[in-house]
Every structure is written in C-alpha cells, then in structure tokens.
Amino acid sequence: MIKIIHTSDVHLDTSFAEEGLPPAVGGRRRESLREVFRSIMDRAVSWPADAVLIAGDLFEQERVTRDTVAFLRDTFERIAPIPVFIAPGNRDPFVSGSPYATEEWPDHVRIFTRPEWDGVKLDRVPLTVYGFGFDGPDISRNPFGALRVPEDGRAHVAVAHGSEEGRRPAGKQSCAPFAADQIMPTELHYLALGHYHNTMTIRVASEGRIYYSGSPEPLGFADTGTHRYLEVEVDPVQGEVARTRVTPCPINRTSYHPIVMDGGPFVTLDDLASAVRLNLGDTPAERIVRLTLQNALSTPVRDELHLLSERLSDVTAFFEVDDQTLEDSAIGEDLAGNTSLGAFLAQLNAEIHDAPDDRLGRMLSRARSLGLSAYRGQDASAVKTGVGFS
Numbered sequence: 146m147i148k149i150i151h152t153s154d155v156h157l158d159t160s161f162a163e164e165g166l167p168p169a170v171g172g173r174r175r176e177s178l179r180e181v182f183r184s185i186m187d188r189a190v191s192w193p194a195d196a197v198l199i200a201g202d203l204f205e206q207e208r209v210t211r212d213t214v215a216f217l218r219d220t221f222e223r224i225a226p227i228p229v230f231i232a233p234g235n236r237d238p239f240v241s242g243s244p245y246a247t248e249e250w251p252d253h254v255r256i257f258t259r260p261e262w263d264g265v266k267l268d269r270v271p272l273t274v275y276g277f278g279f280d281g282p283d284i285s286r287n288p289f290g291a292l293r294v295p296e297d298g299r300a301h302v303a304v305a306h307g308s309e310e311g312r313r314p315a316g317k318q319s320c321a322p323f324a325a326d327q328i329m330p331t332e333l334h335y336l337a338l339g340h341y342h343n344t345m346t347i348r349v350a351s352e353g354r355i356y357y358s359g360s361p362e363p364l365g366f367a368d369t370g371t372h373r374y375l376e377v378e379v380d381p382v383q384g385e386v387a388r389t390r391v392t393p394c395p396i397n398r399t400s401y402h403p404i405v406m407d408g409g410p411f412v413t414l415d416d417l418a419s420a421v422r423l424n425l426g427d428t429p430a431e432r433i434v435r436l437t438l439q440n441a442l443s444t445p446v447r448d449e450l451h452l453l454s455e456r457l458s459d460v461t462a463f464f465e466v467d468d469q470t471l472e473d474s475a476i477g478e479d480l481a482g483n484t485s486l487g488a489f490l491a492q493l494n495a496e497i498h499d500a501p502d503d504r505l506g507r508m509l510s511r512a513r514s515l516g517l518s519a520y521r522g523q524d525a526s527a528v529k530t531g532v533g534f535s
C-alpha cells in the first residue's frame with residue numbers, strides 16, 4: 146500500500162485586508178496558515194507517507210516573504226527524505242523571481258517547473274508522480290488532456306492546479322480549465338488537484354479518483370465549513386486502479402461565519418448574543434464572524450450594539466456587525482429627520498442599494514456606520530471594524 150498526503154491552496158502570506166480583517170487579526174491568521182501546514186507535514190512523518198503532493202498556491206508570489214521561504218525550507222527539511230512534489234499554481238507560478246526558481250531546495254523537494262507534464266519515478270516504492278506547473282498567473286498552455294500513463298504495474302498519481310469547469314464555484318476564477326471526464330487517463334490511480342478551496346471529489350467513468358483537497362485553512366467568508374487535507378492510499382495491483390482509498394482529514398483551526406439574522410425579534414442585547422452563540426455551535430476556536438442584521442432592530446438593542454463584539458469575545462477571534470436595518474428609510478428619517486445627517490444616510494443608503502458587488506456594499510456600509518458615529522460625536526475607533534454605533 147502506498148500512502149500519499151495531498152494538500153493545496155495554503156496561500157501563505159495572503160492578505161486578509163479585503164475581507165475586512167484588521168492587521169493584527171490578519172497577522173494571526175497568517176500564523177495559523179503556517180501552523181496548519183506544518184501539522185500536515187508532521188503527519189507525513191508520523192503516518193508515515195511515501196510522498197507529499199502540493200497542488201499549487203502554496204504561497205502568494207506577490208506577497209511572499211524571506212521569512213516564509215525560510216519557514217518552508219525548514220519544514221521540508223524536517224520531513225526529509227519523504228519526497229515532496231509541488232505543482233505551482235496561478236498564485237505561486239514558476240516565474241523568474243519565484244522562490245521556486247531563486248532558492249535552493251532540498252533534494253527530496255521536486256518542483257514541476259514547466260506547463261507540460263513531467264513524470265518522476267520513485268525508487269523506494271513503485272510510484273510514479275506526474276505534474277506540471279503554471280509559468281505565470283495565466284498558464285501559457287493548458288496541459289490537461291495531454292497526460293499519458295503506461296500500464297506497468299506501478300501506482301500512478303498526478304498533481305496539478307486548475308479549474309474543473311463543471312464544478313467551478315460561482316465567482317471562482319477559471320484557470321487551466323478542463324472537463325474531468327475528458328482528461329482522466331484510465332491507468333491513473335489518483336489526480337490531486339488544487340485551486341478550489343473546499344474539498345471536492347469528481348466522479349468520472351475511469352476508476353481512478355479525482356480530488357480537490359481544498360485549502361487546509363479557510364481564507365475568507367466564502368470558505369465556510371470544515372477544511373481538510375487528504376490521506377490517499379493506493380494499492381498498485383496491475384489493471385486495478387479502483388484500489389485507491391481517500392480519507393478527508395479535518396485540519397482547520399479557523400472558521401468563517403457569515404451570519405444573517407432578522408434583528409426584529411431581539412428585545413435585549415443578551416438575546417442577540419445568545420442567538421449568535423447558538424449559531425456558532427461547536428466549530429474550531431478561531432472564529433471570524435460577520436453578523437448581518439436585517440429588517441428591524443429595537444432601540445435597546447441598537448443602543449447597545451457597539452458592546453456586542455466584546456460580549457462575544459470569548460467565542461470569536463474577530464466579530465463585526467453589518468447593520469442593514471439602517472437601510473429602512475423610516476429609521477433614517479426617525480434618526481435624522483430633515484437634517485444633513487438624514488441627507489447623508491439617504492445618500493449612503495442609495496449607494497449601498499446600487500452597489501455593483503457585495504464587497505463595495507460592505508465598504509459603503511462601514512462608511513455609513515463610521516459617518517453616523519462621527520455625526521453623533523462618538524469615538525470613531527469603535528467602528529473601525531464596523532462594530533459599533535449607538
């Protein structure tokens with residue numbers, strides 16, 4: 146039995162600013178990306194794995210630091226001599242300035258540098274690993290479909306980054322696009338994919354298995370739920386690629402919670418806090434929460450809403466409120482009447498309503514909260530993360 150670990154999309158050094166996280170929280174999140182990656186590599190030693198497959202977007206080329214390169218080298222050295230295969234993706238492409246190209250990597254680390262399939266035969270176990278690498282954010286040619294695998298009694302696995310178009314999540318960028326049932330060679334036991342952030346398997350006519358491992362840590366509010374790496378066991382019996390078993394292993398320390406609630410039913414802030422706690426349930430400890438309140442909000446709850454973040458600090462690593470109840474024009478009028486504040490709210494409400502995308506909408510929503518606080522002479526620092534006003 147040949148044992149393989151498959152991970153992808155760690156996105157070391159990624160920025161969390163676009164998700165609205167303040168720098169300190171973003172820094173902590175980047176730490177957890179390293180910790181989770183290291184724990185997967187530790188598992189490669191303890192299991193032990195015969196090979197590690199990293200299916201792209203290990204780091205972000207635009208942001209990668211010297212320190213992260215040192216971290217990776219050290220982490221790989223710890224697991225020597227277990228062979229590591231890296232298939233660079235659209236965020237960590239093999240370009241001239243890439244650490245993949247400029248750094249010395251240990252001998253047991255193999256990076257696929259070209260946008261065409263290469264095969265590496267291991268000596269110690271009857272395993273052949275195929276892979277290709279992006280040569281830029283847009284790959285210069287798409288090798289999916291060109292993979293040829295012999296029937297030679299060995300186990301055959303492939304590692305690559307790209308988008309299976311039939312399963313591409315809404316809004317996810319297409320790169321090296323392919324259709325699974327058109328590219329899977331009959332003799333391939335396992336295709337290890339990266340690019341999509343949630344674990345996904347794709348069934349095709351071939352007996353071989355196709356998996357996206359997903360990112361081991363979630364990277365934004367679109368990455369809800371459990372995140373995993375995969376343990377793959379291949380039994381290379383001639384002519385029987387069906388003998389491949391895949392075990393998804395939960396690994397994430399962080400979880401994202403985009404919660405939408407009707408604010409109307411809550412009489413006190415404690416009621417609202419309890420509802421949020423119930424919603425979080427038994428998820429990993431580092432919880433990133435955005436509570437969107439809709440429809441209506443009672444005055445007592447609104448007056449204390451800026452306290453909610455602290456009230457939930459024992460169960461959240463980051464918490465923000467997106468209070469959409471202000472979009473009710475009647476509330477705007479109640480609050481402001483025929484004043485410049487009323488005009489400000491009306492203007493922002495209209496812009497939020499017409500915002501072409503969610504991200505801009507949330508940014509405008511924060512601006513509205515900030516502006517409202519400023520009008521009321523409240524310390525605006527309380528709303529930097531969109532949390533408070535009264």
Ligand SMILES: [Mn+2]
Nearest residue numbers: 202234235340
């Ligand atoms: Mn990608």
